[in-house]
Amino acid sequence: MSAHHGSDSIQHLYEGDQSKLYSGVMAHHTDIESKESKDQIKKIWKVFWVLLAITVAEVVVGMFFSHSIPKGLVNFFFLALTILKAGYIVAIFMHLGDEFKGFIVTVLVPLFLFVWFIIAFLADGFFWLRMNNESPARGDKIEVVAPHAKK
């Protein structure tokens, strides 16, 4: 490393003025009244309206339709919209969409652990419910011992 670069400059870069590494989307711009800046602000407000519209849609379905539409369909609807909202917040508000592709991948890949995490644990919960209901050892009824019922 030091064969290619003076160690001073590296030291300076990492421990000194971090602004050299500062990647802010518009780090080098100065005029907040410029068209570029205004477009960015417009985009932020647009995302706000999108998030608001999605939330209103969720609440309306939750209030009025959650018992008339099949439960699975309603849940799929809620989860899809939740992921969509999360995507907007991370990509636009957190500016992850403006970072280098390698960094985006670095941040997002570990989250795929959740796929296994969710499937495994929900399946486990479902399995326990079935055990409680059907296992001959437990009788044919659910028995739940309240924490203070044990003597």
Added chain:
Amino acid sequence: MSHSTVVTSAPKENVWIGGRSPYNVSYGKMMMWFFLLSDALTFGALLISYGTTRFFSAVWPDPNEVFKAFPFMGHASLPLLFVSLMTFILIMSSVTMVLAVHAGHYGDKKKVAYWLLWTIIGGICFLACQAWEWTHLHGELGGLWGTFTDPATPVSKFEHFFNHHNAGAILDQQPLVAMQSTHNFFNYFFTITGFHGGHVTSGVVFNILILVNTVNGVYERRGHYEMVEKIGLYWHFVDLVWVFVFTCFYLL
């Protein structure tokens, strides 16, 4: 054909040999992302254990029945309305935060301070809403954690949390099963919204600190407002978690 080959085969600059940031992102900002990643796993663990408990429960309280109160509206049944207001406040404060970050990119001290102030106000409003909700539930349940543990509790104390269309049979025949679910539901509710509320609280504290720094010109002298951007990441993450809490507790 041969021309384009020449262009694409030009040696690619190796960004990993040192001396520069390969992702063009500062140490502090990258570590904030990794901290948020670990925090996401913590929140994920809490929400998934909530999901597991819910999956092994034969019945579960209906959010439309549990959360239907609104301040000053007495006993009117207004499901989801109050939490929608809380969600709106948090999304709004996320927008003001991103506007503060944007102003920071342009080094506009006045606008950074202005939008940070609104973000702090939004955060405090959200916390006030949560305080009201917890107080309301405390009055209704007679406690926060660890309620509904006495097997002698009459069914009338918790049956109104359920949708009788789905849970009627269990409530009649095995009220203890429903009581156990109520117990679990509220324990998870207070743990998860409490953990989230703790994040909002620390976010408000951080925002106040960077507002003071901004007004004192600390970032102006430093030449950049990256600290506003880093705290902004944290603040948006808190909003992001709320999106999932909202779905898991109030919608599903």
